[in-house]
Amino acid sequence: VRCGMPEAVLAEGKTAAGLASIMLAHAKAIGRSLATRVSPEQEAVVRAAVEGTGLTLTxxxxxxxxxxxxxxxLVRTGGKVAIITAGTADIRVAEEARLVAEEMGCEVMTAYDVGAAGIHRLFPALQEVMGAHVFIVAAGREGTLPAVVAGLVDRPVIGVPVSTGYGYMGAGQAALGSMLQSCSVLSVVNIDAGFTAGAFAARIANLAVGDREER
Amino acid sequence: VRCGMPEAVLAEGKTAAGLASIMLAHAKAIGRSLATRVSPEQEAVVRAAVEGTGLTLTxxxxxxxxxxxxxxxLVRTGGKVAIITAGTADIRVAEEARLVAEEMGCEVMTAYDVGAAGIHRLFPALQEVMGAHVFIVAAGREGTLPAVVAGLVDRPVIGVPVSTGYGYMGAGQAALGSMLQSCSVLSVVNIDAGFTAGAFAARIANLAVGDREER
Amino acid sequence: VRCGMPEAVLAEGKTAAGLASIMLAHAKAIGRSLATRVSPEQEAVVRAAVEGTGLTLTxxxxxxxxxxxxxxxLVRTGGKVAIITAGTADIRVAEEARLVAEEMGCEVMTAYDVGAAGIHRLFPALQEVMGAHVFIVAAGREGTLPAVVAGLVDRPVIGVPVSTGYGYMGAGQAALGSMLQSCSVLSVVNIDAGFTAGAFAARIANLAVGDREER
Amino acid sequence: VRCGMPEAVLAEGKTAAGLASIMLAHAKAIGRSLATRVSPEQEAVVRAAVEGTGLTLTxxxxxxxxxxxxxxxLVRTGGKVAIITAGTADIRVAEEARLVAEEMGCEVMTAYDVGAAGIHRLFPALQEVMGAHVFIVAAGREGTLPAVVAGLVDRPVIGVPVSTGYGYMGAGQAALGSMLQSCSVLSVVNIDAGFTAGAFAARIANLAVGDREER
Amino acid sequence: VRCGMPEAVLAEGKTAAGLASIMLAHAKAIGRSLATRVSPEQEAVVRAAVEGTGLTLTxxxxxxxxxxxxxxxLVRTGGKVAIITAGTADIRVAEEARLVAEEMGCEVMTAYDVGAAGIHRLFPALQEVMGAHVFIVAAGREGTLPAVVAGLVDRPVIGVPVSTGYGYMGAGQAALGSMLQSCSVLSVVNIDAGFTAGAFAARIANLAVGDREER
Amino acid sequence: VRCGMPEAVLAEGKTAAGLASIMLAHAKAIGRSLATRVSPEQEAVVRAAVEGTGLTLTxxxxxxxxxxxxxxxLVRTGGKVAIITAGTADIRVAEEARLVAEEMGCEVMTAYDVGAAGIHRLFPALQEVMGAHVFIVAAGREGTLPAVVAGLVDRPVIGVPVSTGYGYMGAGQAALGSMLQSCSVLSVVNIDAGFTAGAFAARIANLAVGDREER
Amino acid sequence: VRCGMPEAVLAEGKTAAGLASIMLAHAKAIGRSLATRVSPEQEAVVRAAVEGTGLTLTxxxxxxxxxxxxxxxLVRTGGKVAIITAGTADIRVAEEARLVAEEMGCEVMTAYDVGAAGIHRLFPALQEVMGAHVFIVAAGREGTLPAVVAGLVDRPVIGVPVSTGYGYMGAGQAALGSMLQSCSVLSVVNIDAGFTAGAFAARIANLAVGDREER
Amino acid sequence: VRCGMPEAVLAEGKTAAGLASIMLAHAKAIGRSLATRVSPEQEAVVRAAVEGTGLTLTxxxxxxxxxxxxxxxLVRTGGKVAIITAGTADIRVAEEARLVAEEMGCEVMTAYDVGAAGIHRLFPALQEVMGAHVFIVAAGREGTLPAVVAGLVDRPVIGVPVSTGYGYMGAGQAALGSMLQSCSVLSVVNIDAGFTAGAFAARIANLAVGDREER
Ligand SMILES: Nc1ncnc2c1ncn2[C@@H]1O[C@H](COP(=O)(O)O)[C@@H](O)[C@H]1O
Ligand SMILES: Nc1ncnc2c1ncn2[C@@H]1O[C@H](COP(=O)(O)O)[C@@H](O)[C@H]1O
Ligand SMILES: Nc1ncnc2c1ncn2[C@@H]1O[C@H](COP(=O)(O)O)[C@@H](O)[C@H]1O
Ligand SMILES: Nc1ncnc2c1ncn2[C@@H]1O[C@H](COP(=O)(O)O)[C@@H](O)[C@H]1O
Ligand SMILES: [Mg+2]
Ligand SMILES: [Mg+2]
Ligand SMILES: [Mg+2]
Ligand SMILES: [Mg+2]
Ligand SMILES: [Mg+2]
Ligand SMILES: [Mg+2]
Ligand SMILES: [Mg+2]
Ligand SMILES: [Mg+2]
Known part of the structure; x- marks a missing residue:
């Protein structure tokens, strides 16, 4: 079994019926299918379509x-991914990243809401995720947590701007801008792009544990 | 003598001759005049115009x-303003702020370039500017230093976004955005607006030392 | 008792249950908790969670x-904050600022809707808020009232752009832009950021009445 | 002789030779030609081309x-246009407007730099331009002077945003935004568009003095 | 009775109760009050509040x-305003303008939806509004009708960008941009700003019929 | 010989030496090479490099x-392309388009500067380019000429926004916006993109004369 | 019967009653009417209005x-249009284009969702639409499929940016930008503008099959 | 010797003298210093300052x-970084990345200008950089090469938008937008940010060869 990119479907903008049929096709062809940004309405339709197929919908x-x-x-690769969020509003994006990284065989350690109460929460949080090969840091509003983490660890850090905030550049643009302008070394994905962050991080973590040998 | 707002002239966009005549008028009327964003060409013309008037041009x-x-x-009010910059590229803006605050009677303490080499320079820097009533923090690129300082001191902190940086939002917009979105409590002035920052800070510092009593 | 920054929670983007548990934790730890931008749905959940705890929810x-x-x-510091709004649509933001400043021990004087009927309402309004150490001025659309006030008083003036208006730059951007470009000396917070304005102003007012001595 | 729109040429973006030949053609056909936004290089070429034609270049x-x-x-229509500028940096745009309005037969009264030293200069300035049928008000930075004037006079007021200022929206956008969002009744032309302001105002002034009768 | 600016209230962003009390105050003080951008919910509340006051709500x-x-x-001034729209989606904005101009004593002639079916509808439409002192032209999408009209009539033309359209700059920005950049001589108001257009046009029309004499 | 896309090189952003070596390589391989957006400095270097190669540089x-x-x-295909410009500032872009279309075997008819003096120049201009299979219309500022042409001819019309103009959206954005929002049926290329317009038009014209048969 | 542009009505922004009356007028005058961007509510009203008229509503x-x-x-012209979409979310826009092109007499071949599963789906897809005179390629998010197709076929390719995607430039702006910046030769229509794409493509296809002869 | 982040200085925005003294300080303290975005003027001053210090300036x-x-x-880590550019205009940014990655001990393989002549150059190019642990792909204009590469290799791919291009979003914004919106899994750095790309990639490559063991 390969620990490559999962067959993932962006549910947003698809009809529920279309989503169901794509997921079923994937699952039948390769055993698994993952959909992101799924609405409750879409989930209900997919659930009905899965009924009686012998497949399991989680x-x-x-x-x-x-x-x-x-x-x-799922094959476990041994790759280890840390996910940190600045606030609680960033958790949905972080969880999307987590599920994708797990799907790619990685172990995921999380430390959520470390920025809210100030930097003193950050050091114990970093302890909790010790040993990770790569860090995903999700943050909204001014989006500065990824740069702070990148100044403290010597692993690759991936910033995920989150569309919380209000007012000027409040839908994630300030966070994106400050991450791109950061003096710290970090790379960035799209606003709210948990999927891309998770898959990119898993690729790094899996590379670190030697998946390259097998190829 | 009042320690109010100085008669300040924004040189940018004025003819050199126009600038000279405004400054002379101010100086004759109230004894002093300050011009900001002055080009070397403008300075030469003003210098020539001042010759023989008995006034001193600094x-x-x-x-x-x-x-x-x-x-x-200048009357000294006892107000104390701290000015901190993230990098060396922010110094011109910081110096503009400093000269304005001094013009308004304040003592100014500076700690420049504290962000460049990482946060470890920040704590000794804050020691150097101990005792200030108010902090001006100038930063370009991602512009996060003001928020960090605002999390560490319990005085008012004024953020000044600086137009260093390149690429996406690189002319100070990312810095402005991250300061406005900051979870820390700080207020902001325009990109590169050293004058406004200095004058606003001086007003706070002078208020703190009791200039209100006299009014 | 310290008159520092209150433990404030930004409700927007949080689940109602999460909000309730954060508020209860704060209140148990330090006796008080304040949440901003709370929806009626969130309020109902918090109210239910508070029931029977002996705490009071206002x-x-x-x-x-x-x-x-x-x-x-609440400890009263003696700090005095004036809050002025241009129109009635700015009042919600002003009230958020007021409650935060009061939470920080300040006395708050308000003069709302002074810009609507033209400048002639402004002079009596300024009389009503006489004696304030610092002014918060909230304005939408073209957002020029803060600059006008800053030209009339010699206290620090904080501009709050409000997202009323329509059309070009109608969600507060024109107001933000005109405040940042203002020739008057003022500082600015994010669009609709009543919390930041209130906390920043309270910090100045408390500084003015000498809270620095106790520290 | 008609007091309609003059044959005006926007010099910017044209070759000097092309500009010269267009102006000569106009002047030969209808007796006059006006070019705006002319560079010194273009002027020299036009001057050479005019030599010996018997036409006068001003x-x-x-x-x-x-x-x-x-x-x-030029036929004088009796229409009266007032032009007011906030600062000295706005004068070039104002002068462009003035020359166009004069070309259309109007008398132009100006009051420049009234905003710089605060509102107390505005009332005497308005006295100077008393009797005008229409007002052009040019302002950069926050661009609020047109709205102030529109609140004081009962003639049509045309706002001209000027590209002075720096930082966020500093090339006239803040001024444009605040004029468009203004609660006062005014209409607006493009940033730096002296020509359009002058021609539009002249049309109104000429309408006021009855040019409609003749048509 | 003066034919000046009516006491007008922007309903948007106000509570229904607040709106009602402002309108009643105006009507009691000066006999009339006009509110724009009123929602059906607001209207119902105002209607209830008016009941029994002897005032008439239209x-x-x-x-x-x-x-x-x-x-x-209403006093009739004799001023004549023409209002033209490019499409049917622009009519709400045009009607707002019309009601304001009528409130200021003008006669209003309209020609709606002339751009939809191509330019051949424009010439008869201009016939219908013959004799107007001033033209308001509302257009969405590419917003070019005002410039076309300004090329055909020798009266002042006011462009009103309307927020119809979709995609790139589809909320009126393309229309605003093309009106501001227009080679034709016209002035512009904010996107969807029927009120400002109507009041500005009425001021011109009333000037044309000699209201200046009385002042 | 194929009448396909020419080997074209975008000179901008390339070193002069690099440009020369690419052009020589193309010309040796396939007999011809075309470079666009060439600066005088680059041209001099290319000219020197061509010396003695037996190739001709035009x-x-x-x-x-x-x-x-x-x-x-060059093989002549019989395809006919019309190029129309609104003003003289659009000619450089139009000429780039023309040279590319000629390079692809088309006959090009041009009518420049038809919008400057008003619509009356347009009808004779359209006569001059009668018989074209496809129209390129370049326009700056408000960029409305393409839509007007598209309303008058029943061939495909390609709009080219040009970066003339000043102020708000003055670098071609207003023109791009109004072309994209146009009610007329037209397609658009990038601001100033003469190359793309010429190549796209030639492809249509060559299709119209039956080049498809040979393939 | 002419195979020109159909009488098409943009339903968005029109009242349902207004839409019904325009469609009936068109259908009575010229036999057919097509409306785009119709909501279910509008459809119901039109359906009721059509009842009993003898016309057929599809x-x-x-x-x-x-x-x-x-x-x-409908007259069939023999023109052949290919429509390709990158994903399933682009289909609504593609179908709008298809119906318009069919209305103009063309045969339309479609290959939908070719980009979703990677480039390997593209080659068989291109086989399916072989023989088309012109290609419409609709794509959201990064919008690169049109450029890829334009590199593979030697017919004109029209890119349609679609407003799927999220985050930075996620409402079609990134797709629009990458199509306009493309090194491939393609032209572009507005975001989501299926109508314009279909009509423009049909015009090209009909030109290719010789409709020019008849004119 | 550590293979961590080099002491790197952003020369842009610094005085030449300041740059020289920072580089000398670094080199004396830790043996090496690297400066990016250095102008020829700055280089001359640094060169003079280095004279006689015994240090070597490259x-x-x-x-x-x-x-x-x-x-x-330099310690060689064994980490392998591939750098690919779409065009020749992207090479300066790529070289900046290369020098930084080499400074961090990596072997760098490059394949430049692979996108210019179409995708057929890409496959041999990928062969040339075979065996890399991580890919940096720099591209201007529409910026799509990173996504193409990410679809072909199973290593992490870092996109670098480059500010080549003209017109709409032509200073790298379209490239940034299409990379962030990409359906392929890739992460992004700021426009023109060769330094960040090189350092981030080196961190990944060094992780892949086991630098984690030593820590
Ligand atoms: N560097 C500066 N930035 C912002 N405002 C300034 C600056 N220098 C002077 N000013 C203020 O700008 C206002 C207008 O300037 P002036 O055009 O000189 O009258 C004055 O009230 C000055 O206090
Ligand atoms: N309305 C508000 N606007 C801006 N900041 C706020 C607001 N309400 C709370 N905050 C601050 O936002 C920070 C993050 O909030 P939280 O997510 O609750 O931890 C806290 O430090 C609060 O002081
Ligand atoms: N002026 C231009 N505008 C747009 N594209 C161009 C221009 N000139 C050349 N090109 C195209 O740009 C692509 C990339 O150019 P190059 O960097 O020269 O390989 C080539 O395929 C050319 O056909
Ligand atoms: N979906 C659409 N997108 C763009 N243009 C359209 C659309 N549907 C109709 N149109 C055109 O828009 C123009 C104005 O539409 P209408 O407002 O219906 O007169 C007409 O000429 C139609 O051809
Ligand atoms: Mg954050
Ligand atoms: Mg910084
Ligand atoms: Mg206001
Ligand atoms: Mg101004
Ligand atoms: Mg229109
Ligand atoms: Mg034009
Ligand atoms: Mg796509
Ligand atoms: Mg590229």
Whole structure:
């Protein structure tokens, strides 16, 4: 079994019926399918369509994710991904990232809401996620947590701007801007792009544990 | 002598001759005149115009400022303003702020370039400016230093976004955005607006030392 | 009792249950908790969670604020904050600022809707808020009232752009832009950022009445 | 002789030779031609081309304007246009407006730099331009002077945003935004568009003095 | 009775109760009050509040306008305003303009939807509004009709960008941009700003019929 | 010989030496090479490099184009392209388009500067370019000429926004916006993109004369 | 019967009653009428209005289109248009384009969702639409499919940016930007502008099959 | 010797003298210093300042980089970084990335200008950089090459938008937008940010070869 990119479907902008048929096709072809940004309405339709197929549908609403599987187990690669969020409003995006990274065989350690109460929460949080090969840091509003983390760890840090905030550049643009302008070394994904962050991080973590050898 | 707002002239966009005549008028009327964002060409013309008037022209090119004075001394109010910059590229803006605050009677303490080499420079820097009533923090690129300082001191902190940086939102917009979105409590002035920052800070510092009593 | 920054929670973007548990934790730890930008749905959940805890929940819907308290009294610092709004649409933002400043021990004087009927309402309004150490001025659309006030008083003036208006730059951007470009000396907070304006102003007012001595 | 729109040429973006030939053609056909936004290089070429044609070239560099004429006199309509500027940096745009309005037969009264030293200069300035049928008000930075004037006079007021200022929206956008969002009744032309303001105002002034009767 | 600016209230962003009390105050003080951008919910509350006061409430939902009056008649000034729209989606904005201009004593002639079916509808439309002192032209999408009209008539033309359209700059920005950049001589008001257009046009029309004499 | 896309090189952003070596390589391989947006400095270097190679370098500065050729003749396809410009400032972009379309075997008919003096120049201009299979219309500022042409001809019309103009959206954005929002049926290329317009039009014209048969 | 542009009505922004009356007028005058961007509410009203008129109303909700017809058959021109979409979210826009091109007499071949599963779906897709005179390629998010297709076919390619996506430039702006910046030769229509794409493509296809001869 | 982040200085916005003294300080303290975005003027001053210090200054103008060293050799980590550019205009940014990655001990393989002549150059190019642990892909204009590469390799791909291009979003914004919106899994750095891309990639490559073991 390959630990490559999962067959993932962006549910947003698709009809529920279309989503169901894509997921079923994937699951039948390769055993698993993952959908992101799924609405409750879409989930209900997919659930009905899965009925009687023998496949298992797992809902992870905290990350807006549906997973359809024929029961085979995920290969564990040994790659370790840390996910940190500045606030609680960033958790949905973080969870999307987590589920994708797990789908790619990684172990995920999380430390959520470390920025809210000030920097003193950050050091114990970093302890909790010790040993990770790569860090995902999600932050809204001014989006500065990724740069702070990148100044403290010597692993790759991926910033995820989150569309919380209000007013000027309040839908994630200030966070995106400050991450791109950061003096710290970090790379960035799109606003709210948990999927991309998770998949990119898993690729790094899996590379770190030697998946390159097998290829 | 009042420690109010100085008669300040924004040189940018004025003819050199026009600038000279405004400054002379101010200096004759109230004894002093300060011009900001002065180009070397403008300075030369003003210098020539001042010749023989008995007034003294002081050039502070590190802040782009010219001061024309009839020799009377500035009243010292006892107000204390701290100015911190993230990098060396922010110094011109900081110096403009400093000269304005001094013009308004304040003592100014500076700690420049504290963000460049990482946060470890910040704590000794804050020691150096201990005792200030108010903090001006100038920062370009991602502009996060003001928020960090605002999390560490319990005085008012004024953020000044600086137009260093390149690429996306690189002319100070990312810095402005992250300061406005900041979870820390701070207020902001326009990009590169050293004058406004200095004058606003001086007003606070002078208020703190009791100038209100006299009014 | 310290008159520092209150433990404030930004309700927007949080689940109602999460909000309730944060507020209860704060109130148990330090006796008070304040939440801003609270929706009626969130308020209902918080109210249910508070039931039976012995804590008192005060709702201030005119400012979108909830206050949870164990009954201890707020310390009064003597700091005086004036809040002026241009129109009636700016009042919600002004009220958020007011409640935060009061939470920080200040006395708040308000003069609302002074710009609507033209400048002739402004002079009596300024009389009403006489004696304030600092002014918050909230304005939408073209957002010019803060600059006008800053030209008339010699205290620090904080501009708050408000997202009323329509059309080009109608969600507060024109107001933000005109405040940042203002020739008057003022500083600015984010669009609709009543919380930041209130906390920043209170910090100045408390500094003015000498809270620095005690520290 | 008609007092309609003059044959005006926007010099910017044209070759000097092309500009010269257009102006000559106009002047030969209808006796006069006016060019705006003329550079010194273009002026030199036009001057050479005019030599020996018997036409008169008048340069008005304070407004960036060239006028080519066969000597016939301008008809005076009796229309009266007032032009007010906030600062001295707005004068070039104002002068462009003035020359166009004069070309259309109007008498133009000006009051420049009234905003710089605060509102107390505005009332005497309005006295100076008493009797005008229409007001052009040019302002950069926060661009609020047109709205103030529109609140004081009962004639039509045309706002001209000027591209002075720096930082956020500093190239006239803040001024444009605040004029469009203004609660006062005024209409607006493009940033720096002296020509349009002058021609539009002249049309109104000429309408007021009855040019409609003749048509 | 003066034919000046009516006491007009922008209903948007106000509570229904607040709106009602402002309108009643105006109507009692000066006999009439006009509100724009009124929602059906607001109208119902105002209607209830008016009951029993002896005042008459007129609803003009095609323009989103409410008029409250004590029955005195509007003075007719003789000023004539033409209003032209490019499409049917622009009519609400045009009607707002019309009601305001009528409130200021003008006669209003309209030609709606002339751009939809191509330019051949424009010439007969201009015939219908012959004799107007001033033209308001409302257009969405590319917003070019005002410039076309300004090329055909020798009266002042006021462009009103309307927020119809979709995609890039589809909320009126393309229309605003093309009007401001127009080679034709026209002035512009904010996107959807029927009120400002109507009041500005009425001021011109009333000037044309000699209201200046009386002042 | 194929009448496909020419080997074209965008000179802007390339070193002069790099440009020369690419052009020589193309010309040696396939007999011809065309470079666009060439600066005089680059042209000099290319000219020196061509010396002694037996190839012919043709400079077309009016379109910013260099053509390097081994002397073989261009195949004429019979496709006919019309190019119309609103003003004289649009000519450089139009000429770039023309040279590319000619390079692709088309006959090009031009009518420049038809919008400057008003619509009356347009009808005779359209006569001059009668018989074209496709129209390119370049326009700056408000950019409305393409829509007007598209309303008058029943061939495909390609709009080219040009970066003339000043102020708000003055670098071609208003023109781009009004073309994209146009009710007329037209398609658009990038601001100033003469190359793309010419190549796209030639492809249509060549299709119209049956080049498809040969393929 | 002419195969020109159909009488098309943009339903968005019109009242349902207004839409019905325009469609009926068109259908009575010329036998057919097509409306785009029709909501279900509008459709119901039009359907009721059509009852008893003898006309036939066809609803094509997959493209948001209504067609009203007196039964006459569409002339087939022989023009062939290919429509390709990157994803399933682009289909509504593609269907709008298709219905318009069919209305103009063309045969339309479609290949939808070719980009979703990677480039390997593209080559068989291109086979399916072989023989087309012109290609419409609709794509959201990064919008790169049109450029890829333009590199593979030698027919004109029209890019349609679609407003799917989220985050930075996620409402079609990134797609628009990358299409306009593309090194491939393609032209572009507004975001989501299926109508314009279909009509423009049909014009090209009909030109290719010789409709020019008849004119 | 650590293979961590080099002491790097952003020369842009610094005085030449300041740059020289920072580089000398770094080189004396830790043996090496690297400066990016160095102008020829700055280089001359640094060169003079280095004279006689015994340190070696290496200039890499193709990447705008200066390296100051005391002669100690760089540790080679075995990490392998591939850098690919779409065009020749992207090379300066790529070279900056290369020099930084080499400074961090990596071997760098490059394949430049692969996108210019179409995708057929890409496959051999990928062969040339076979075996890399991580890919940097720099691209201007529409910026799509990173997504293409990310679809072909199973290593992490970092996109670098480059500010080539003209017109709408032509200073790298379209490239940034299409990279952030990409359906492929990639992460992004700021426009033109060669330094960040190189350092981020080196961190990944060094992680892949086991630098984690030593920590
Ligand atoms: N560098 C500066 N930034 C912002 N405002 C300034 C600056 N220098 C002077 N000013 C203020 O700008 C206002 C207008 O300037 P002036 O055009 O000189 O009258 C004056 O009230 C000055 O206090
Ligand atoms: N309305 C508000 N606007 C801006 N900041 C706020 C607001 N309400 C609370 N905050 C602050 O936002 C920070 C983050 O909030 P929280 O997510 O609750 O931890 C806290 O430090 C609060 O002081
Ligand atoms: N003026 C221009 N505008 C747009 N594209 C161009 C221009 N000139 C050349 N091109 C195209 O740009 C692509 C990339 O150019 P190059 O960097 O020269 O390989 C080539 O395929 C050319 O056909
Ligand atoms: N979906 C659409 N997108 C763009 N233009 C359209 C659309 N539907 C109709 N149109 C055109 O828009 C123009 C104005 O539409 P209308 O407001 O219906 O007169 C007409 O000429 C139609 O051809
Ligand atoms: Mg954050
Ligand atoms: Mg900084
Ligand atoms: Mg206001
Ligand atoms: Mg101004
Ligand atoms: Mg229109
Ligand atoms: Mg034009
Ligand atoms: Mg796509
Ligand atoms: Mg590229």
């Amino acid at each position: 809902s992870r609403p905290e990350g807006g994710v549906l997973i359809l599987s024929d029961g085979r187990e | 050039s502070r090119p590190e802040g782009g400022v010219l001061i024309l004075s009839d020799g009377r001394e | 709702s201030r819907p005119e400012g979108g604020v909830l206050i949870l308290s164990d009954g201890r009294e | 340069s008005r560099p304070e407004g960036g304007v060239l006028i080519l004429s066969d000597g016939r006199e | 609803s003009r939902p095609e323009g989103g306008v409410l008029i409250l009056s004590d029955g005195r008649e | 400079s077309r500065p009016e379109g910013g184009v260099l053509i390097l050729s081994d002397g073989r003749e | 609803s094509r909700p997959e493209g948001g289109v209504l067609i009203l017809s007196d039964g006459r058959e | 200039s890499r103008p193709e990447g705008g980089v200066l390296i100051l060293s005391d002669g100690r050799e």
